[in-house]
Amino acid sequence: MILGSHVHFGKNQILDSCQEALSYGANAFMLYTGAPQNTIRSKINTEYLNEALKLMEENNVKIENVICHAPYIINLANKDKIDSWHFSINFLRQEITRCESMHIKYIVLHPGSAVKHTTEEGINNIIEALNQVIDDNTKCMVLLETMAGKGSECGKTLEEIKAIIDGVHSNNIGVCLDTCHLNDAGYDMAKFPEFLATFDKIIGIAKIKCIHINDSKNPLGAHKDRHENFGFGYLGFTTLMNIINNPQLKDVPKILETPYISKENGEKELIYPPYKFEIAMIKSGQFNENLINDIREYYK
Numbered sequence: 001m002i003l004g005s006h007v008h009f010g011k012n013q014i015l016d017s018c019q020e021a022l023s024y025g026a027n028a029f030m031l032y033t034g035a036p037q038n039t040i041r042s043k044i045n046t047e048y049l050n051e052a053l054k055l056m057e058e059n060n061v062k063i064e065n066v067i068c069h070a071p072y073i074i075n076l077a078n079k080d081k082i083d084s085w086h087f088s089i090n091f092l093r094q095e096i097t098r099c100e101s102m103h104i105k106y107i108v109l110h111p112g113s114a115v116k117h118t119t120e121e122g123i124n125n126i127i128e129a130l131n132q133v134i135d136d137n138t139k140c141m142v143l144l145e146t147m148a149g150k151g152s153e154c155g156k157t158l159e160e161i162k163a164i165i166d167g168v169h170s171n172n173i174g175v176c177l178d179t180c181h182l183n184d185a186g187y188d189m190a191k192f193p194e195f196l197a198t199f200d201k202i203i204g205i206a207k208i209k210c211i212h213i214n215d216s217k218n219p220l221g222a223h224k225d226r227h228e229n230f231g232f233g234y235l236g237f238t239t240l241m242n243i244i245n246n247p248q249l250k251d252v253p254k255i256l257e258t259p260y261i262s263k264e265n266g267e268k269e270l271i272y273p274p275y276k277f278e279i280a281m282i283k284s285g286q287f288n289e290n291l292i293n294d295i296r297e298y299y300k
Contacts, residue, residue, distance in 0.1 A: 001244065002065050003282060004028030005256040005275035013045055014102055015052040018061065024276040025283070028065035028253040030108070030210075033098045036071045039091065044101045053103070065253045067176075067210050068099045068107040068140075076129035077112030077122035077154045088112075089129050092142075096133065099140040106209050108143045108176045111155035111164060122154045127167030134170045143176040143209050148184035148225035156185045156223075158202045165203065174207045178257075179243060180214035180228070183235055186221035190239045196248060205248060213240060213254045229258045229291065230278045237287040244282060261295045272299045 004026035010016030014031065021029035034041040056063065074088045074095075092109070099107050114122025134142055144164055149156030155164070165173055183189050199205060215233030217226040231237030244254050256278055260270035272295050281288045288294065 001283065002028050002251065002253045003244070003256075003279055004030065004065070004253065005258075005273075005279070006030050006069075009033055013042070013048045013052075014066075015048040015055070017066075018052045018055050021061070022055070022059055024273075025279045026275070027059070027061050028067070028255065029061075030067040030069055030255045030257075032069050032071065033095060033102075034071070036069065037073060039071075039073070041094075041098070044098055049102055063103050064105050066104055067143075067253060067255060068095070068104050070095055070107055070109045072110065074109065075112040075115075076109075076126045077152075078115040078117060079125050080116050085125070085129070089132055092129075093133050096138065096140045096142075100138075104140060106141050106143050106174070106176075108145050108210060108212075110147065111144050111153070111161075114152040114154055117152075119152070119154055119160065122152070123160060123163050124167070126154060126164050130164070130168045130173065131170075134168070134172050136170050136172060138170065138172045141172045141174050141209065143174045145176045145212070146178050146181050146185065148178075148181040149186075149223040150184075150225050158199060162203050165207070174209040175203060176210040176212060177208060178212040178214060179235060179240065180212070180216040180233075181225060183216045183220055184218055184222050184224050184226075188220060189235050189243065192239070192243050192246065196246065208249065208252055211243070211249065211252055211254045212257050213244060214257050215240060227258055229261075229274055230256065230281065231287050232291075241282070241285065261292055263296070272296065 007017045007020040007029045009031045017031045074092050076088050079085045111126050147153040147155040215228035215235045217228045218224040219234050261272040277295050
């Protein structure tokens with residue numbers, strides 16, 4: 001089972017990320033190379049990188065199972081403000097270069113929101129942008145994330161993802177499934193084998209390089225994109241476990257992006273990471289209905 005979570009890219013960069021992942025019992029992890037909402041980036045420190053790579057080797061964490069996520073502020077679908085579109089292209093190119101310097105093989109990208117454009121125009125903008133950013137010599141593959149379909153998001157259907165892949169000249173493009181997003185987009189994850197067969201027919205299973213394992217606070221087709229803790233949402237424990245244990249995806253990293261836990265019931269501030277407990281629950285194969293309280297007690 002290749003299983004991990006989102007972790008922080010701290011003061012010691014990927015070394016902090018790796019140490020945090022190991023503290024959760026993970027053998028995979030996902031990071032941002034800086035805050036996802038801004039452009040502030042520190043130079044990649046070779047010393048921290050080498051320490052992290054050594055630590056990963058000692059703990060059987062393969063670099064292929066370390067995923068980067070592109071910043072949220074990148075939007076390749078909207079050319080309404082051409083300077084902003086070019087900024088997104090350049091920032092994505094910079095992030096890919098940072099990934100390559102850390103030997104990271106995959107970067108997950110939200111395809112983008114069309115805003116005032118049609119979906120077709122948005123998809124064409126994404127294709128045009130990606131063809132400027134990646135080619136067959138790019139060492140880090142861009143993974144298009146399946147989206148929930150809120151607002152004017154592109155990538156809410158497999159057909160939209162397929163259209164982008166077909167338009168990109170390079171083979172260095174794949175897919176990151178997100179279980180919450182797929183549910184909210186209208187794909188029934190309780191029928192995951194059927195979904196996977198459809199995906200294989202439209203895109204091809206070989207393109208799946210990462211899966212975000214998230215429950216959803218909203219019912220099928222809600223187009224909301226609100227993640228819930230593992231087993232506590234509309235997808236539920238059994239459905240998510242069936243996805244994780246699907247033999248066709250056994251070599252694909254599964255990454256948790258579930259919400260942090262509030263200090264007390266009713267508090268809005270989310271401060272406790274759930275991943276150590278969710279990973280243990282997943283490994284056990286048994287649903288822990290007291291998970292939230294267990295996390296609060298542990299961090300109290």
